Amino acid sequence: MPRKSTDVPGFKSDEAGWYTTPQGRRQTEREFVRALKDGTLIRSTGLKIGKSDPKVLERLMEQAKRNATRSISIRVPIADLEQARQIAEKTGVGYQTVLKQAIRKGLQRAG
DSSP: OOOOOOOOOOOOSSSSHHSSSSHHHHHHHHHHHHHHHTTOBBTTTTTTTOOOHHHHHHHHHHHHHOOOOOOOOOOOHHHHHHHHHHHHHTTTSOOOHHHHHHHHHHHHOOO
């Protein structure tokens, strides 16, 4: 018995490839946010989601920003790095966690 082809047919244009680019992802995110605010976002069952309270959306966005992380590269004096590693060893957490906590506390004091 011959096997069925598992090849997935491609798009005629490069539309699918465009949506994987940073610009495509940003546009998709903007369209999603707009649909959510307008109340036109449709679930897979075809039901519309009611319009959300803007204050609730702002609170959810702030919460998402607090939980989201971004990888950065900074130069840290070796002495500070060694001190963070010693603190991490004593407290049983990673040294990067110690550095993030120190940055957060410093920003709270400065702000």
